[in-house]
Amino acid sequence: MAGMSENRRSFLTNPYLLLTLTVLFWSGNMVLGRGIRADVPPLALAFWRWAIAFACVLPLALPHFKAQWPLLRAGWKPVVLLGLVGVGGYNTFAYIALQYTSATNAVLLNSFIPVATIAISWAFLGKHLRPREGFGVAISLCGALTIIARGDLSVLAHLNLNAGDIWMLGAVLVWAIYTVGLAWRPAGVHPMLMLAAMTAVGLVALAPAWAWEMARGRHIDVHLGSLAALAYVGVFPSFLGYIFYNRGVAEVGANRASLFIHLMPVFGTLLSAIFLAEIPQGYHYLGIALIFAGIGLTMKR
Secondary structure, X not given: OHHHHHHHHHHHOOHHHHHHHHHHHHHHHHHHHHHOOOOOOHHHHHHHHHHHHHHHHHHHHHHHHHHHHHHHHHOHHHHHHHHHHHHHHHHHHHHHHHHHOOHHHHHHHHXXXXXXXXXXXXXXXXXXXXXXXXXXXXXXXHHXXXXXXXXXXXXXXXXXXXXXXHHHHXXXXXXXXXXXXXXXXXXXXXXXXXXXHHHHHXXXXXXXXXXXXXXXXXXXXXXXXXXXHHHHHXXXXXXXXXXXXXXXXXXXXXXXXXXXXXXXXXXXXXXHHXXXXXXXXXXXXXXXXXXXXXXXXXXXX
16 A cells, blocks of 8 residues: 555656646646737736735745745845746746737747757756757657648748747747756755745736736736636646646756647647547647657657
């Protein structure tokens, strides 16, 4: 019985499972961000998303605050950077992007996060992919592009960048910086306290931006659907998603962890089939097979 309990605990803390769940949560976040753009403006969505996440993490962080405050204070620079780019930056840029660009363009550009992460890791940490890992990343990216292009390369050739796409490229860059920057987070700080500190930094940065948005006359259309959407993005992509992602990066490294972003088109396809009754096509299965083949090749030791 003890062995079964230990195996179950090991499975639930497996970094690859945590990263997969994270991307599932984030896929739902992209769908909601596009779907409720008329009811919840982007800066309000970003602010309240993290306010809800902060309320979730604070009770778990406070017991560690007094004992670990010296460590947190000594490492304040990476905490501020991670809070600005990971909490204040990425999701805000993505929500603004979804006001102007299609979900197809957003997911396509988001698929370049692993490439940007690898480039930044090489430039600042001197980390290199082995040939097999690089080949796996390339296969996985081809799979993501296959799904996004619906099996027709001409779709990619005719994609035109607009203001929303530029915002999405900014989101890709800041998330790559966040992923690599996790290597410098203060050692010894409890994950709940670290997430709370980063969230506090992000909220401080988002508050004036949200106030500016309201001053321009954009407010939340409060109804059951918008409140449910806020609850979802606050609890799953933010609170649980960041805990899982930070743990996954710590276990397998920035380059491997970022590769799981390629699962977003996979989960987007599955979510569309479940909630929108959109039947998957042959190119979906081909893309999914390529993505899993690439990830499997990269993860193989």
